[in-house]
Amino acid sequence: MEYDDEEVRPASTRALLRQQVEEQSDLCDLVVKHGLWYRRYHACVLCASPFVQAMIRNNFDEKTNGFLELNLGSPESIDMAIMFLYGKSPKLTMDNVSALINLAEFLLVPNLKAFCIEWIKEIDVSEDNVEKLLHLTSLFDFEMPQLTEYHRQHMTELFEGNQLLTITAETLVHILSDETLSFLTADITFGFLMKWVEHFPEQRKSKLGEILSCIELTKVNSSLKEMAKKDQNFEAFSSLFETVACNENTETMQSVLVTHKEQAYGEFWLFDLGRERWFRIETSADKRFDKIFPCTINESTLCLVESTYNNCTIRLHDFTTDQFSCTSLLLTTCHDQNSQKFDDIFISGNHCYVISVHSVNFTISEEEQVRMKIANEQRLRLMSVLGGSITMMDSLDMVAGVHTYSVLKSTLFSGALSEDGEQTILAPLFSLNVNFRVKVVVNDAKLIALFSENGNYFCIYDEISCTMKKMELKISHNDEVSPFKDGFAIYNTKKIMYIRSNKGPLIERKLTVHETVLCDDGSHSFDTLAMTGTRWLRYRRVYGKQHEVHLDYTFDELGRKNPNDAEWKQIPLPNDSAVDSLVSGMQEIAIPSSKLKCHVECPHCVRIKQEKRSTRRSAEKRKRPDWSTDDDDSDDDVYVGGYSSSYFYDSDDDYYYSSD
Known part of the structure; x- marks a missing residue:
């Protein structure tokens, strides 16, 4: 048998195992079912899941019957989750990632959950997917810095829309208690609260007291408060609105x-x-x-x-x-x-x-200079007689005229x-x-x-x-x-x-x-x-x-x-x-x-600065000449103040940014 002395690494069996699954070989000894769908896999591979391993070791019905029935997810998501144990990365989408995380938690496969969460964290947050991402981070309890930054910077638009109607009362209190979100006006906050309660009134009415304590009701528009008085979800707070109306006053310094x-x-x-x-x-x-x-x-x-x-x-x-x-x-x-x-x-x-x-x-x-010179000479002679130190002074020099x-x-x-x-x-x-x-x-x-x-x-x-x-x-x-x-x-x-x-x-x-x-x-x-x-x-x-x-x-x-x-x-x-x-x-x-609206780290202001900076960079790029047709290879690039022409100065940050 011929061999290559440079190839000393053993060949992986994963490719062979995946091929057997594709061919549904008789060597695949465990059937996984979901409704009418079923497919055969290797029991030894599925034992990488502690859940499956426990069932097989403890002689559950799955071992006796030779099949495992899963009632969550879909056939596609189940197959992707199991093939992950074979070393095949799933093709994730916003529609299937939630089902895969559920399967990872059910099968006790933390690597699959980590893979899905890392994929989510790489997504660019936008108005179209922010609601789904908020739901995923809340449902599976993980932090997504880009999402946190996005919703803090766009909180006004999110409160005016319907994307946040599924958040919990605790999350809403946390948002209203965040000092950096002080740019949210009382009208926007109270208007969102009315929509939020209406979404699940029976479960949320009991939480209103704590949330209302986070809102400056004196700054809420009187028409909004009149609407709340007629809303049955707020009937327990009618006396509070009356008290607030009595305490309303003009602008204070x-x-x-x-x-x-x-x-x-x-x-x-x-x-x-x-x-x-x-x-x-x-x-x-x-x-x-x-x-x-x-x-x-x-x-x-x-x-x-x-x-x-x-x-x-x-x-x-x-x-x-x-x-x-x-x-x-x-x-x-x-x-x-x-x-x-x-x-x-x-x-x-x-x-x-x-x-x-x-x-x-x-x-x-000149006469005054002579008198000063004579006086200094007399002083020097006296110091010499007395044994004092003698220092020649500039004032002894005569200047004509x-x-x-x-x-x-x-x-x-x-x-x-x-x-x-x-x-x-x-x-x-x-x-x-x-x-x-x-x-x-x-x-x-x-x-x-x-x-x-x-x-x-x-x-x-x-x-x-x-x-x-x-x-x-x-x-x-x-x-x-x-x-x-x-x-x-x-x-x-x-x-x-x-x-x-x-x-x-x-x-x-x-x-x-x-x-x-x-x-x-x-x-x-x-x-x-x-x-x-x-x-x-x-x-x-x-x-x-x-x-x-x-x-x-x-x-x-x-x-x-x-x-x-x-x-x-x-x-x-x-x-x-x-x-x-x-x-x-x-x-x-x-x-x-x-x-006094914006905190020193106001997310809304950060967003505006980023948008301005992006606009300036784009404008700077458009202003730059196209040197692609310059046949002269001379050193004629423009430098201003020690920075090449590909840099521009941002007065907001006192910094030079590259326009590339």
Whole structure:
């Protein structure tokens, strides 16, 4: 007998066994029946099913009679399920996969069930198959991420349709309790509930109480509630509808903490202080801004500051109407806009304060230089006699004629913000006799703090009494300075200093300083400490648990009390990727509750972004030239900003995507 020395792997018997089944050989010793249909298979192969093996081993009638009768599925699905034991993959469809899973569970063949579920998970979810897929995942209790993402993103359309009428009460409560599905309106939710109860009224009426508690009935349209009063399925809740009708009121303003999402200029995150839930809001802000300040125009407006070296624009943005007006700053001492320089800016109420740094030229005549040289030489001779160190100084060098040199001077400007889109003209208050840069912070009591981050310079100017007081405080680049009540708070992650203003019988205000060292409680570390109004915010990590962080706030006066002794209230984090920059620049505003619709991880908004991105990619592809007829093999491909022409920039994600 000839042989191939390279083929050492034994031949599989599966092909031979499958051939015997196809030919219905006498070697197939077990008959499987379904109604009038029957077919012979190998008992030894079917024993791969624990169910069949148990019957044969225990001398059930199936072994005695020589056949196995199955009363579920169809002849086609039974044959595919059994041939799976022979190593033949079934040809699955949406019509037969449910029957195959049932057979897999009945025959105790977990591999077949796993095969079917993996096939289901690879299906592209669409409006046509979402109902069947929801039924399959619910019936056989498995997760399908694509389906979960689809129905969360299309929940409005699904609630308005009939695809979800078969879901259980527990699933419906879970959907209504999901914070990320807050975009569902009360009308859509209540309308779906009425259809859902009507589908199986006797079984579902008893579940209505728990479901209704998840719906804000005050926001349900009155016509829908009138329909429910006449619906016999809701007759047990007529008194509830009457109570809700009495409590209905007009649109209410909701206090929220607002923070800006990094790299997405028009997206803001808002924490509803009443319901303790996070929301997101898209605005028309389309440019990068550096700072955020509260505004006294109305309770829904913030000042978004966009500044460069010689230009500063303030956007007064109303979050209720998503309307804004822009005003540019003009310093009255500058002859043209290019000559003005903005070093620091602060907005208090409707008043703007700017520190502008400019050069002041000084001249020294030749006679003055001679006198300075003689004085320095005398000083050097004296130091030599006394044994001190001698250092040659640049000032000893003579310059012929008049010597001119410049010194940087900081000037404080102020003025009322223009609210109608015109220029805001700022007038100088005074200049500081210092040769380093300073920053400015102003409180509601008209006290102006002027300080340097690189030196021990901290002064407070009183706009009412026009007096300046220097304070012996050490300020570093790690310190933050914020207005706090009638004083200021200077803080970092190690200590807090609170400067308080006490107005006595004289016009001049007395200033007192209280300092608190932040004690480590042994379980948390401070990453960020911040302020908004009179509210302290902190972001901290738990020792030994890298991914566990806490976000808290308190109204306690931390300049007089250790933070560990304060009454903190925890804020739930918006998502798993929240970072400490969340509290930077956070402000408090009031906004109509109807504007708080979308969670920061709103599935509906994710879907809209994906659709926009897909549209942009398609448009970008259409714009690309067809180089297929380019016979010149030269290096003439276009590159822009380090990226080839096959990439495009997505401003929503601040990322370059391939258009291929």
